Amino acid sequence: MIRVKRLFSNYIFTRIVRAILTIFIVATLTFFIVRLMPGNPVEIYIGQLISQYGMSFQDAKNQAAALFSINLDAPLYEQYLYYMRNLLRGDFGMSFLSQGTPVSTMITAYLPWTIFSVGISILISFSLGIILGMIAAYRRGGVFDHIISTIAAILSAIPNYLIGILLLIIIGVQLGLIPVSAMRGTVSPGVTPGFNLEFIKDIFSHALLPILTYVVSTVGGWTLSMKSSTLNTLGEDYVTVAKARGLSEMRITFSYVGRNALLPLFTSLTMQMGFLMGGSALIESIFVYKGIGWALGASIAQRDYPVMQAVFLIITIAVIVANFIADLFYSKLDPRIKVGGE
Amino acid sequence: MDNRILSIENLSIEYSNIRGKVKAVRNVRLDLYKGESLAVIGESGSGKTTLGTAIIRLLPSSGYIKEGKIIYRGNEKEYNIAQFNESELRQFRWKEIAMVFQSALNSFNPVLKIWDQVLDTAKAHGLNNKSIVREKAMDLLRFVQLDPERVINSYPHELSGGMRQRVLIALSLILEPKILILDEPTTALDILTQRNIIELLRIIKKDMGLSMIFISHDLSLAAELADRVATMYAGAIVELGSVNDIFYHPRHPYTLGLIKAVPTVSSSFRELYSIPGSPPDLINLTPGCKFYPRCEYRTKGCEEAEPTLVEITPGHFVACLREGDIADGR
Amino acid sequence: MNWKHLLKSIFIEPLILISRDRAGLIGFIILLSILLMSFIGPYFIKLDTIVKLDQIYQFPSRAHILGTDNQGRDIFSQIVNGGKDVIVVAFLAGLISTLIAVSLGALSAYAGGFTDTVIMFITEIILTIPQFPLLAVLSAFIRLTNPTMLALIIGFLGWPALARAIRAQVLSIRERDYIEAARVLDLGRWHIIFSEILPNMLSYIVISLIMAMTGAVYSQVGLIILGLVPFYGHNWGLMIQLAWTRGAIFYKGSIFYILSPIIAIALFQWSAVTFTRSLEGIFNPRLRIGE
Numbered sequence: 028m029i030r031v032k033r034l035f036s037n038y039i040f041t042r043i044v045r046a047i048l049t050i051f052i053v054a055t056l057t058f059f060i061v062r063l064m065p066g067n068p069v070e071i072y073i074g075q076l077i078s079q080y081g082m083s084f085q086d087a088k089n090q091a092a093a094l095f096s097i098n099l100d101a102p103l104y105e106q107y108l109y110y111m112r113n114l115l116r117g118d119f120g121m122s123f124l125s126q127g128t129p130v131s132t133m134i135t136a137y138l139p140w141t142i143f144s145v146g147i148s149i150l151i152s153f154s155l156g157i158i159l160g161m162i163a164a165y166r167r168g169g170v171f172d173h174i175i176s177t178i179a180a181i182l183s184a185i186p187n188y189l190i191g192i193l194l195l196i197i198i199g200v201q202l203g204l205i206p207v208s209a210m211r212g213t214v215s216p217g218v219t220p221g222f223n224l225e226f227i228k229d230i231f232s233h234a235l236l237p238i239l240t241y242v243v244s245t246v247g248g249w250t251l252s253m254k255s256s257t258l259n260t261l262g263e264d265y266v267t268v269a270k271a272r273g274l275s276e277m278r279i280t281f282s283y284v285g286r287n288a289l290l291p292l293f294t295s296l297t298m299q300m301g302f303l304m305g306g307s308a309l310i311e312s313i314f315v316y317k318g319i320g321w322a323l324g325a326s327i328a329q330r331d332y333p334v335m336q337a338v339f340l341i342i343t344i345a346v347i348v349a350n351f352i353a354d355l356f357y358s359k360l361d362p363r364i365k366v367g368g369e
Numbered sequence: 370m371d372n373r374i375l376s377i378e379n380l381s382i383e384y385s386n387i388r389g390k391v392k393a394v395r396n397v398r399l400d401l402y403k404g405e406s407l408a409v410i411g412e413s414g415s416g417k418t419t420l421g422t423a424i425i426r427l428l429p430s431s432g433y434i435k436e437g438k439i440i441y442r443g444n445e446k447e448y449n450i451a452q453f454n455e456s457e458l459r460q461f462r463w464k465e466i467a468m469v470f471q472s473a474l475n476s477f478n479p480v481l482k483i484w485d486q487v488l489d490t491a492k493a494h495g496l497n498n499k500s501i502v503r504e505k506a507m508d509l510l511r512f513v514q515l516d517p518e519r520v521i522n523s524y525p526h527e528l529s530g531g532m533r534q535r536v537l538i539a540l541s542l543i544l545e546p547k548i549l550i551l552d553e554p555t556t557a558l559d560i561l562t563q564r565n566i567i568e569l570l571r572i573i574k575k576d577m578g579l580s581m582i583f584i585s586h587d588l589s590l591a592a593e594l595a596d597r598v599a600t601m602y603a604g605a606i607v608e609l610g611s612v613n614d615i616f617y618h619p620r621h622p623y624t625l626g627l628i629k630a631v632p633t634v635s636s637s638f639r640e641l642y643s644i645p646g647s648p649p650d651l652i653n654l655t656p657g658c659k660f661y662p663r664c665e666y667r668t669k670g671c672e673e674a675e676p677t678l679v680e681i682t683p684g685h686f687v688a689c690l691r692e693g694d695i696a697d698g699r
Numbered sequence: 700m701n702w703k704h705l706l707k708s709i710f711i712e713p714l715i716l717i718s719r720d721r722a723g724l725i726g727f728i729i730l731l732s733i734l735l736m737s738f739i740g741p742y743f744i745k746l747d748t749i750v751k752l753d754q755i756y757q758f759p760s761r762a763h764i765l766g767t768d769n770q771g772r773d774i775f776s777q778i779v780n781g782g783k784d785v786i787v788v789a790f791l792a793g794l795i796s797t798l799i800a801v802s803l804g805a806l807s808a809y810a811g812g813f814t815d816t817v818i819m820f821i822t823e824i825i826l827t828i829p830q831f832p833l834l835a836v837l838s839a840f841i842r843l844t845n846p847t848m849l850a851l852i853i854g855f856l857g858w859p860a861l862a863r864a865i866r867a868q869v870l871s872i873r874e875r876d877y878i879e880a881a882r883v884l885d886l887g888r889w890h891i892i893f894s895e896i897l898p899n900m901l902s903y904i905v906i907s908l909i910m911a912m913t914g915a916v917y918s919q920v921g922l923i924i925l926g927l928v929p930f931y932g933h934n935w936g937l938m939i940q941l942a943w944t945r946g947a948i949f950y951k952g953s954i955f956y957i958l959s960p961i962i963a964i965a966l967f968q969w970s971a972v973t974f975t976r977s978l979e980g981i982f983n984p985r986l987r988i989g990e
Contacts, residue, residue, distance in 0.1 A: 049827050060840060180722075180976075184969035186917045188924065189961050192939065196948060196957060264475040271427055271470070272490045272540075273462040282489075283478050290480075305829030309921050313943070323832055324925055327839045339836050343828050350827070362480060362524045 038364060042354050046347045053343045057336050058110050072332070094121045094333050119337035130337045133322065138341060141311065141318030144234045145303050148241030153296065155242070156249020157289065161280075163250065164257035164288075176254065179247030187244035188309040194240055195313065237316045241303055248299075252292055260288040286360070293357040297350040304346050319345075371442055374580050375401035375424070375466075375548060380437030380451075382416075382423050389652040393419040393432070395604040398678070401548065406574055406581040408591035408612075410627065411601035414648045418471075420601070421552050421584045425462050426450060441465065443547055464494050467541035469534075471553035476537050477525035483536060484521045487543065494544055502543075509539040513569055531562035538569065542577070549573075552584045567593050588631055592616060597684075600624045603649050603659035606678065610685035620681060620692040622664045658689075666691045723977025729970035733963070737782030746780040746933060747773040756952040766955040769947060778959050781935040782967070788850045788919055793911035795854025796861060800911075801904055803858070804865030809873060819866075822859040830856055834918055838927040849928060853918050860914070861907050868903055902978070909975045913968050920964060935960035 069091050076087035113119070119130035159179075163172045182190070220226055260266065261284060269283045307320025315321065319338055326334035358364045382394035394416045401407050411417045422428055424439055439450040443465055453461060470476055478486060484506070491502040507517040513535040525533060534554070541549060554570065555563040571594060574581060583590060591598045591612065598615040600608045600623060608621040619625045626644040646663035649655070657672040658664070664671070670690050678686040681696075689695070751771030759766045765774035807818040833856060843849050886894075922928050923936030924943065931937050938960040947953040 045823070049824050052824055053828060060836075177722075180973065181969055184913075184972045185965040186920060186968065188921060189939075189965060192943070192948065192957070193961060196954065199949075264470060265478050267427060268470055268476040268537075269478070269489075271425055271462055271468050272493065273459045273464065274489055274493045275459065278489060278493070282481065286480050287478070301827065301829050305831035306921075308832055308835055309925060312925065323835065327835055328926065330839065335836060335839065339832055342832050346829055347827055360480070363526050 038358055039355070042351055046351050049347055050344055054111065054114055054340055055107070057340055058107055069332075114340075119340075120333040122331055122334050130334050133334060134319070134337060134341055137317060137319045137322045137338075138345070140234075140316065141304070141307050141320055142345065143230070144237045144316065144318060145241060145300070145307060147234070148238045148245070149296075149300065149303065151238070152242045152245045153249055153292075156246045157253045157292070159246070160250040160253025160255075161257050161285065161288070163254045164261065165280075167258065172254075175250060179250040182243060182247035183245075183251070185244070187240060187303075187306050188313060190244045191236070191240040191310045191313045194236060194243070198236070233316065236314050237307075237310055240310055240314075241306075245299060245303070248295075249292070252295060253288065256291050257284060257288040260284050263287070290357070290361050293353060293360075297353045300349045300353065301346040304342055304349075372402050373400045374403045374442055376438075376440040376442070377420075377424075378438045378440065380420070380423070380439065381435040382419055382428065382432060383435050384429075384432045386431070386652065391651045392654060393604050393651060394423065397437075397604075397606055399599060399606060399609070401580050401582060403580055404578050405596045406583065406594055408583040408585065408595035408598045409601055410585060410588055410591055410598060412586055412648060414603075414651070415601040416604040417584045417601050418552055419604075421468065421550050421582065424450065424550060424582075425466055425468055426453065426458055427462075427468070441548075460494065463490060463541070463546065464544045465546055466548040466550065467544070467546040468550040468552065469537050469541050469554055471556060474530050474533060474557065477533065479525055481524075482521075483523055483525065483528075487521070487540060490540060490543060496544075505543055506539070509542055510536070512542075513539045514565075515539070531558055531565065534558065534562070534566055535569065538566075538573075542573070546579070548580045548582065550582045550584070553586070554583070555587065555590060556585070570594055588627055600627065603654070604651060605659070605675075605688070606686075607660065607688045608686065609678065614682070614685040618685070618696070620685070620687040620695050621689045622666050622691075622695065623660050625695065626663075626665075666695065720977045720980065722973050723980070726970040726973030726977065729966055730974050733782060733967050733970065734786070736779055737786055740779040741783065744776050744779045747776040756950075756956070759955065765959050768956045769945065769953065774956055774959050777933065777938060778935070778963055781933060781938060781960060782963065784846060784931065784934040785916060785919060785936060785964075786967075788846050788853075789912045789915040791847065791850035792853035792857065792915035792919070793908050795851065796857035796911040796915070797904060797908045799855070799858040800861035800865050800907065804862040805869045807862070808866040808869035818862075822862050825856070825859040826863075831918060831921055834922060835925065835927060838922055843928055846931075849919065849922075850915075853915050857911055857914055857918075861911060865900075865903075865907065868900055872900065906975050906978055909971050909978075913971050916964065916968060935963050 072094070073084070073087045073091050076082045076090060077084060082090070117131050119134070122128045122130055122133060159175055163175050166172050266279065266283055269279050274283070304320070307318060308323045309320070310316075311318045311321035312324040319342060322334065323338045323342065325331075326338060377397055377399040380394055380397045381392070384391040384393055397416075397420060399407075399420075409417045409420065419428070419432065423432075423434065428434075434451050437451065441448045441450055448461075450458075450461070477483070481489075484503075487506045488499065488502060491497075496502055503521075506521060510517040510520055515532060515535055520528065520532065520536060528536065538554075551570070555566050558566065567590070570581075573579065574594060581594075583594060585591065595612050597609070597611050599606050600615070600621065602623050608615065608619065608624045610618075615624060616628065619628055623644070626642075629642045630644060632641055644663055649659050649662070655661070655672075656675070658667075658675055661667050661671050666689075668691065676688040676690050678688045679692075680686050681692060749772065751767075753771065755767065755769055755771050757763060757767040757771075763773045763775060765778065768774055768777070803818050803822075807815045834852065837852055841848070841852065843852075881890075919928075920936035920939070923931065923934070924940045926940060926944065928936075939957065942948055942953065942957045948957055
């Protein structure tokens, strides 16, 4: 009974509603942009088919309909409903360029790699950042603090894709530490997927540069945020009282200072996930790491509209879901969030 | 046998500040007798809170003990708290001397339940038996008139300000300390809650035989609960005596001012009094008596040398050149 | 409204205070230098467009401070001439974002109620959509024919992030006494917003503007590198894009060609952020370091 009550509680419920609403709005926007804008891709495609392949208007229209998963004969609102229904079924249409390949197949092939690389990067960056930040706060004004804070400030100002190019140049080209051309793609040809060591080593070596880029470009921000949050927390009354109670340094640092200093950082966590997913378009393109970001870049360059439209929608959904999970996590950590409808 | 459980001898405390050194506590000499309640009264900046926190060595990082001793007599031994190292301090705090801080509103870790924080405290002092600790905690919560079951499983934000103050008081007693220091225990609470807390403290005083130090700017608190009162100004004690001495025979102009400033229910608006002027700059102190600029009784001699505490009647000490005149009502 | 006093507090006093904060001072000097170089430099150092195939990828020398590119052209002249377009678009986009954010944020905070809910709802939606992919997709549909269009779409997508912060600021100012007085005097909503509330937030708005600019630089250079901005003549982002598409990144000798624009952009971003951070410290004394 209590568990059901928690499910319908205010906090989670509003979040779910808002998430679904946003996804709905983005899907709708995508549809209308594709169909209504002057020089919209559907019209262009039909025109192309007619002029280049000499198709009849009806045939061209049918092909376009299949590709975009829209019914072009029906009135606009019906097309919209048809499109939405297909989306819910997971039918995103067919790719322009790879004729006959359903977009959904492409997405299932590319999306996991991005989630893999971005996910691991956030874990590493966040963990590293909060440790460094706390140390910098505890040793405020010292050498460690100055060096770390300066480096952190510099790193967080440089656009992440530029850091990617820098890493590529420095590590790959100038120092020759990594065989850059062999590192393209997410997995080496011929390696069998599965839970074996060879596969795991392989995917990590391919993901190394993207992950390194994400981590280097975000760790500075986490460090500075954690440092400031820790400094604030150290000034709180309950820390002084904890010392007065004779608690050990270790206990105070982790459970009294650490846990409380962490909390404000979670709002930034959600923003950062969205930002990194967005940046993946550039970073994966630079390293030719075949994830969803690379797919977006490639599909835009090739004007493969069905893929572009679907990938954009998926990226947004992925961000919304990730935010939702982070919010849930946060509500577990901070007892002041009223999860129950008390 | 020495009846004094705590002796502060020639204690001077300073804070480092960009502009210079803040002399917050200057050459204070004070004793706490076993089983008594001592009130330290003064305005903000008088040094009373610094004195209190220094006893358990919880000064902020910019503060330090310049000189002096803080002698604690317990377990048939004498210790100088001023010389304890970190690990000695950790064992000593809360077990021998506990301190309840001003306004418990933020004294608890927001992410831990009350029970976890009680257990933390017990474990830090070697008490690992959960059931014993729980029983003690429940007893104490009942003692401070809270519902133990409800409170012990709550998070701090689920309790009201008054409740948190009581929990903190209960927690302060869990290791059965010999001395309890309370810094502004009733400030920031509404008047009804204040009354409740004062009653609670009175019961603690009567039933537990603890020695207590109350730090406050509120004279009425001293009147209710103290056996002896010390008034502090600009880092030094200016008057010390029994509660009777202080309230019925005050001999220092500052004490006089404090008493006059307490409005009575029957006084009219026009009769409201406050000591003119403001506390001195503790970085650049003038020679002579520090209360001089605000004193009604000042004379030429006051500017030259700072008066020291002189025993005028048994147990009643005053640091003022003109105390004799004040006694005669001039 | 005492304009002289306002100008003094925005320009003179901060400059004095900045000189005390070492990092902020360095940031300010570098930022100023980059701006001077990008806007005044081109009058003195013309862009080298002459192809000299016998001087490809030369190391820095007295003739060419930063060396030459893959067609023998001087890199330093390219850097000097490469900042203007980027900075101008960034400024325009930042201005648009800030103007929209300030108006909507202030309105939302001041009006409250339904207006507030609606504006904040729209803000949330736009914020959730990842900004760069949206820009990339839009650039595929909207034909970007000139810099103003680019600035427009970046500006129109950048305001939600600022609007929330502005709203929070206005909310805190709204409760102050002089606002209460203006309300009692029935001075009208927009008048109160623009004549009473905003002037007190001028410093905050300036800081928001600079931060919006750095965000616009990020988006802009990103789009250029992906090849989605076809019209440009010459700028830092284009240098990086050319290096990438022509494989110059993988050639060891081209390091100066690729590093120069990256360092230029990085320096611009870093100095803007550092300068802003010390401005924050100045306008909000509680954040001041060391006091």
